Amino acid sequence: MRDGYEIETQAVDMLAFAICHHVREEECELTMRQTAVLLTVRNKPDAVCSIAQSLKVSDAAASRAIDALQKHGLVRRARLPESRNRVTVSITPKGQALVGRLLQGVPDLAIMA
Secondary structure (H helix, E strand, C coil): CCCHHHHHHHHHHHHHHHHHHHCCCCCCCCCHHHHHHHHHHCCCCEEHHHHHHHHCCCHHHHHHHHHHHHHCCCEEEEEECCEEEEEEEEECHHHHHHHHHHHHHCHHHHCCC
């Protein structure tokens, strides 16, 4: 039997796939991994290592996707005051607006995320 974490990860993967293949954003084209990162942090900031774990990719792969999103102004990184080594990623208002527009493009799948 699958646990809730696995089902949520599958839902993010499916939604990212649908968005990347059916919706093209004029201001920036996102990869499936970048879209999955945006969907992962859209409701709450998360640590880079946790994002990587939830997407089942290496920390380096997650960081590359985050770098690209940050260059587009869609996410921001911040160091936690209690741990200089731990970096959290949060979505920016521009990223939230983009996710909102993308989810409108695939309303049937938006319920799953």
